[in-house]
Amino acid sequence: MATITAAMVKQLRDRSGAGMSDCKGALTEADGDLDKAFEILQVKLRGKVDNRAGRVATEGAALTAISADGKTGVIVEVNCQTDFVANGDGFKALAKAAVETALKVGATDLASLEAAAVDGKTIKEMGDELTAKSGEKHAVRRVELVTSSGVIGTYVHFNSKIAVLVAVEGEGDLALVAEEVAIQAASQKSSYLRRDEVSADDIAKQKEIAAAQIKAEEDDAAAELASWEKRMQEEPENVTDAVKAKHAELGKKAKSLAGRPQQAKDKIIEGKVNKWMSEAVLLEQYSVKEGKQTMTQFIANIAKGAKVAKVVRFEVGEGVEKAAVKDFATEVAEMEAKAAKG
Numbered sequence: 001m002a003t004i005t006a007a008m009v010k011q012l013r014d015r016s017g018a019g020m021s022d023c024k025g026a027l028t029e030a031d032g033d034l035d036k037a038f039e040i041l042q043v044k045l046r047g048k049v050d051n052r053a054g055r056v057a058t059e060g061a062a063l064t065a066i067s068a069d070g071k072t073g074v075i076v077e078v079n080c081q082t083d084f085v086a087n088g089d090g091f092k093a094l095a096k097a098a099v100e101t102a103l104k105v106g107a108t109d110l111a112s113l114e115a116a117a118v119d120g121k122t123i124k125e126m127g128d129e130l131t132a133k134s135g136e137k138h139a140v141r142r143v144e145l146v147t148s149s150g151v152i153g154t155y156v157h158f159n160s161k162i163a164v165l166v167a168v169e170g171e172g173d174l175a176l177v178a179e180e181v182a183i184q185a186a187s188q189k190s191s192y193l194r195r196d197e198v199s200a201d202d203i204a205k206q207k208e209i210a211a212a213q214i215k216a217e218e219d220d221a222a223a224e225l226a227s228w229e230k231r232m233q234e235e236p237e238n239v240t241d242a243v244k245a246k247h248a249e250l251g252k253k254a255k256s257l258a259g260r261p262q263q264a265k266d267k268i269i270e271g272k273v274n275k276w277m278s279e280a281v282l283l284e285q286y287s288v289k290e291g292k293q294t295m296t297q298f299i300a301n302i303a304k305g306a307k308v309a310k311v312v313r314f315e316v317g318e319g320v321e322k323a324a325v326k327d328f329a330t331e332v333a334e335m336e337a338k339a340a341k342g
Helices: 006-016 020-029 035-052 091-107 110-115 123-134 172-188 200-234 241-258 264-282 295-302 329-342
Strands: 059-065 071-078 139-147 151-156 162-170 306-315
Touching: 006 020, 006 035, 006 264, 020 035, 020 071, 059 091, 059 162, 071 091, 071 123, 071 151, 071 162, 091 110, 091 123, 091 139, 110 123, 110 139, 123 139, 139 306, 151 172, 162 172, 172 295, 172 306, 200 241, 200 264, 295 306
Parallel strands: none
Antiparallel strands: 059 071, 071 139, 151 162, 162 306
């Protein structure tokens, strides 16, 4: 049996990226043969990666990178399973390598980024090695490349949970416009960039919602009046002048709501749809810096000839269903049940 030294373990660890105990175990199994131990680790590490492939990774970081000429930018989201791991050096190195490589190779999709190599290892292999070492799934989730004839701007929130890329074209201080739009996009979620992107179906749906809200308001007023009248009938001894006054007030409200002409309802619906637009459309939103101006007005004051061509916003974990978090009592009960079976 060969003697396994610390130097041998370090050499295998540097080569494989595996943990100390895994490296020592592989060297012992391979009787000190470094190449054979490396093969053993590859099999074992692959098993660990495969076992964690189905786990949900909703923490991590969203990062951006822009070319030296400011004409190309990339935005990348890299995930792990806990915020603790996301703050570790290994994860941060993977995220940095992913975004820098995405810009370097011009990655337009996840497959091209995962296949890109850094110092002899692909981005996917780097993530898989971290998965095997930490026990948490590490993976690049998405990437998008943006090009512009004007300027690319970016904003990354201090904790790297939200990142934005903005392409601005035209004339004027485009860099400042891109910066302000990126901050707005990070601060306020939006479904559309401009009003003309909103489909007729989406508008029709919002009108349906608004009409339903109007009907619900009428029904609630009628139900409240009916409930009040029932109480007055069941408890005549408690019908004071104040109760009568409240009844009259509710009756007036219910009659007023029910008697609204369709023209008035249509005007209310239009107002509700416009309010929805002011929240869902980025350029219709009120500026987080200049609260009395919409973003369209705010941009025009900075550079009248500027046009926002594209906005990409990544928020870590958005759209991914997170696993239910067990409370402490549940975990203790499960541990006791497992111990009882054992």
